[in-house]
Structure formats: structure tokens, C-alpha cells
Amino acid sequence: MAYRAVIPYESLDPLTIGASDDESKVNRDTLELEIPERNLLAAIYPDEPPPVPDATDAARYALEHPVSGRSFASLLAGAKSVAIVIDNQFRPTPQSKLLPAVFDALETAGITDARVVCANGKVFPMSETDIPQKLGPENLARMERLGIPFFQNEPRNEEMYTYVGVTSRGTPVWLHREVAAADVTITIGQAQSNHWGAGGGGKLILPGVVSDETIEANHCNLVPSPQTHYGAYAGPMRSDIDEAATMCGLTCTMNVVLDTHGRVIECIFGSHPDAHRHAIGRFNEIYTYEHPGPADIAICGVFAPTDHLFFHTGWGCMSADLVVREGGSIIYCSPSPGVSTAIGDFPGLALMDMMKPYLPPTRANYERVLKDIHARAIQMWAGCIWVPIYEVMTRKHLKLVTIEENLEMAADVGIDATTSLDAAFAEALERHGPDAKVIVLPFARYQLPGNAVRMHAEDLKPLEEVRL
């Protein structure tokens, strides 16, 4: 008897962006694999609620019904200036549908001093073609009519930043001056658990709209911490981010929980940091699963809203790590077709080449990585993704299943890759024997074992207690 697993193998047209809702630009391919029943430990398919009928209406309702603190209208009543911080082209948040509700509130309150700032951190800014896709042409026209300027983060332009202070974990904070100048700051982003603890909320402040030094200080010190992991909301990295956001005067957050098709399941608004915490709690209710015990092999799939680069789809390596035994195998199915940007086309494994000087992945070479992080020879705005993947690779075998076009670069970098899931699975069974236990995580980037969740400081426990 065999279990037939269906693995999402989705990708986006390289010319579109994560927030696009144009289904013609999404490739919803799947891979299928027969797994002998005796090998199957678990196949985890989340039970996703239906999407909201209208994201703009959901945003409007959320702004009027905060889960904590005051309504947005009430906050605006005493304000003269507002900063609206949105996420960038590599996040699937449908800003074009959420912004109208915010602009309605600004107009009703008579606020004329407002700005929209893109939280692109150290990633290159959105291009002239990205901006209308992300914000929507109607919103851009409305911004022009209302005199609302649009800014993007310029982390190396010192003139754009205002010094705020130092967090309790030692991160010096310089904030984008357009955000610093506002009485009320709202972030609009996607809430999801991830390998930094969680995304969205205060994370649009740090790393979104702070300086190079702030981003690197936070990331260099706190990404490698064993307490920074999937679900670790109370971990050091996420805690530092939320503390910095508080210091920067973040007033409130609007957080969407998106399903694996990029549709809004919930929109949650309220004061910082409570509303974001609430949204992460909701995300975890949907996408956590009971740890089934250690697997020898994990088979992971990817879904379209972020699938241009393995750099972004590959986060699930860190969640699969939590349920795969030491020495086990992670088979990661990601077509990763690459992305076209204003400054050129980038292949599907772009930025993963940063790990090339440290391959093969060994503990000794990981020590070199750590030394180079603290010598500032590694840029951790990019290392915050490839370094955790590398660290997993020092303990587990990563096999990438991808499109033909990526194989040459994978070989050059030193990443083990193939185009065949069947071949990858046969090889893993050969490595781990006929009784190998297999877990299927079709949406690994979202999925995490429930015992990894650390929402409060008192929950912090050694990671060994997660891995079972």
C-alpha cells in the first residue's frame, strides 16, 4: 500500500510581484509522490478557513474594531501627522486593497500631513513597475490628489535617519525621518510565524524603515541565537524588533493572515504590539500541527505568493528542521524561476551563492560563518536567510528539487539539486533505510510544530525540547 502525496510546486511569473492577484501569472503546478504506508509518519495539510469576501471591507471593519487599544479614527482625532508603513515587493500583502480603508480614515479625520513609506529594509527599492502593482494605480492617484508622498527605505543615506536610542539587547536604532516625524504610525503587513519568530507588525519598523547599522546590529547579534526559531515570538530577535518598534513610536498595526493562495483570511488591527501578537496567535491556530515525532525524511512544497527565489521560499527548511532528526534529509521542492527587477534579471538561486565560500556545510565552516558575521564580512540583511539554511545543512542533508535552469548554479554553489522528486526520494530512502519515517509538509514555509511556539518570555525553553 502507498500514500499518494500531492506536493505544491508553485511559482510566479518573474515579471510580477508577490502581491499580484493575477492568476494568469501564477503557475500552480504540483508534484506527486507515492510513499509506502509503512514509511509515512504524517502528511500535514492545514485546514484553512475561507478567505474574506472583500479585503477592503475587512480592513475597514478592522480599523473600526481594534482587538486592543483605540480605533484608528480615535487615534487620528488627536493627530496632526501620520506615517503609513507598508511592506515591499517580496511580501504578498495586498496593499492595494488595504490602503483605501486607511486613506478613507485620513480624509474623514482631515489629516493632510501624511506619508507612505515602504519597509524595504536593505532590499533594493520597488521599481516604477513594482509600485503600481503593489500600491494600486487608484491609490497612487489618490495619494497625489491628497499630497501624500511615497518614500522607500534608503539604509545607507545617513541624512534620512534620526537617532532614537539603544534597545535593551544593545541594538542602536536610527529611524527613517519621515516615520520619526509622524504623530501616529501604522504598519500594514502580513502576520506569519517564521524562523525569526514572526513576520509583520513591528518588523516593518526594524528592519523595514531603519538604517543599515540598526539592521546589521540586530541581525548579526540575534539571527544565530538558538532561541531565534520558528514560532519564537518571545525569542531574542523578535523581542528586540518589537522593543525597537516601541521606541520608534509605532502606534498601531494592521495585520493580515493570508492563506496559501495569498488571499486574506483575517485582518486584525489594534495597538502595538498586542494586535500583531493576536494575529500571530490566529496564524498559529491554523498552521501549527502536533509534533508527530522525529522523521528521517521531510518532503516540503512551496506556494506561489513568494515563489520567485529559493531565498524566499526556502524558509521552510528551518521549520522542517524542527521535525527531522539529526542526520536526516529535507527534500525541498521549489521551482524558483527567478525574478526580473529594474536592475536586471536574477536566477532562482540568487543570494544563495553567498554561502559558497563556506561550503561544504560543516561545524568548522559554520564557525567561520560566525566569525565573519561578527567581523561584518557577511551582510546579515541577506545572511538572515542563507545563514539559517546553511546551519540546517550542517546537521541535515538538503536536497533541492527544482527546474532544470537552476541546476548549473546549484552545482556551482554546492547545493545538491535535481529535477526529479522520485529520484530525490529514492536516494533518501537509500540513505536512511527501508524503515525511514517520512513527513510531508506541503506548505513548509507556513507550517510549524505547535511545541515550537513561544509567545511569552516564560515559555522560552531549549530547542531540544521541540525536536523530541
Place this chain on the structure above:
Amino acid sequence: MTHGAIRGSTTIVEILRRYPGGEAARLMSRLAWPCAHCGGAFHEPLTLAAKRHRNDPRAVLEAFRALERADGPSEEQLRLAAEKHR
């Protein structure tokens, strides 16, 4: 469109735009620079990028200038450009 020689003051994004076929991005990859994806690319001159990444600015400049040649930079030029200095 014509370009002058790459200079130390040429920004990363200007260099990337000179080579839409990706030659400059691949050279940055050989130097273990993530610049091609970095917001700093829009402001960072090549010399400053070399210093930030602790590579020799002169060797880096010569490697990028060698992109003009049909065979690109030599292995020796690449080695010198990629060498990290403490």
C-alpha cells in the same frame, strides 16, 4: 548608449545597468557581494563597496573594468579582487 570607463565613483546600480546580461551581477557573486539585491546599490560607489566588503578597491576596480574585454577578468584578477583583507 555609451559609457565611460568604470571608475571608483561609479555606483553599483550603474554597473549593473551596464551589463543587462548579468555579467556584473555574476562578478559580484564571485566576490560574495549581495549588492545586486541591496538597497545600498543605488548609492554605493564601487570603491566604498569594496572597502565595506573588505576587498582591495584597486583589484576590484580592475576586475570590473575587465568586464569590457571579451574574455572578462582573468582568474588571477578574480582571485585578487575576491581576497578579503582584515
